[in-house]
Amino acid sequence: MEIDVVLPCLNEEAALPWVLGRMPSGFRPIVVDNGSTDGSAKVAAGLGARVVSEPLPGFGAACHAGLTAATADVVCVMDADASLDPEQLPRVAGPVLAGAADLVLGRRVLRPGASWPLHARLGNAVLARKLRRRTGAGLHDLGPMRACGRAALLGLELADRRFGYPLEMVLRAGAAGWRIAEVEVDYLARTGRSKVTGTVRGTLRAIGDMRRVMAGKGGTA
Template identity: 60%
Template sequence: MPTPLVDVVLPCLNEERALPWVLSRLPEGYRGIVVDNGSSDRSAEIAADGGAIVVHEARRGFGSAAHAGLLAATAPIVAFCDADASMDPADLVGLVELVTSGAADLALGRRRPTAAHAWPLHARIANLALARLMRTATGIRLHDLGPMRAANREALLSLGLGDRRSGYPLEMVLRAASAGWAVVEIDTPYAPRVGRSKVTGTLRGTVIAVQDMSRLLRGERA
């Protein structure tokens, strides 16, 4: 197929139930890159059947999967989205338009829950605290550390992102701010996910994410 305008990186761990819907929602000109991070179900097979590029990343961690997808991308714009159907890939259009118009170097989706149980309370509280620290560290008025985002591929690669765990999304924002990028946040719907959460849907996953991000913020202050 011709090189698409946007490659959409979809980190994936056991998302066979959600992937058909997620891939069907990709806008025209957007190509899915599903990064299988050690799934024990049929996620990789379903992704391939759905027309996505499948990348296998053995090292566990959100950052490992997200960065493997970035390295595999060839489109001028790279977007990131969860593969659990909590986010609609069709909403990436608004983020991408900010980048292609020059209004933003990094466009972020601020999660707006569509149901009370879409975003667990412990995860919301952790996000609020980390977002406050992020605003202090960057001077940018941001409210969310959500994974939905878009930017120029070459520019993203130039950031030299090194985190391979839950801190990857935060490191991207911190490095972008240090580089003087225009970072813009817009609202995006956030629905209940399909299947079991591996990160912020569990208390343990949230604690690990907070630890990873706190470490990055301490490094930024130092």
């Protein structure tokens, strides 16, 4: 079975060769260029990836564009900054393919050189605790590497188009009675600076988006 892998991308020209070069057999990369000003789209296309352009800025907008472009029954989503190893996608997709889970998140395990600031880890832990209470799922991380069924995910009708998208996915999946699981994946040294935790502005915007989603107010660009 072939699996589509959605890779939201904003100026990841330097990371893409490593990321796409480690894509496992049967996993088809869809690089969603979300307004890059470098050569990300050209590099991705040159390496054989399908490239989708999404001019509306926002992580959720990029994910949604990739999801609607996908055709496989099962899709994965992961960052394109080399902080996650595509070779570990099978362990995330495996429980979905086996029918043992409806949504699987990769629980990040810090490896040497990885950048995960303390404030980001604490915020992530607080969110995970709230998600455990809301969904009943044994989550410890709002992991950015995930897998689920494409049609089912589209059926959740996620509304957020910014940084609240990953959180809304879990909340709506839990409300829909999905079986949610997590598996450990390595968290590596990314290439370049994080678009979220790498700047104060990015961190504050992500917090605001997630608070809005937790409050049930939805979100757009």
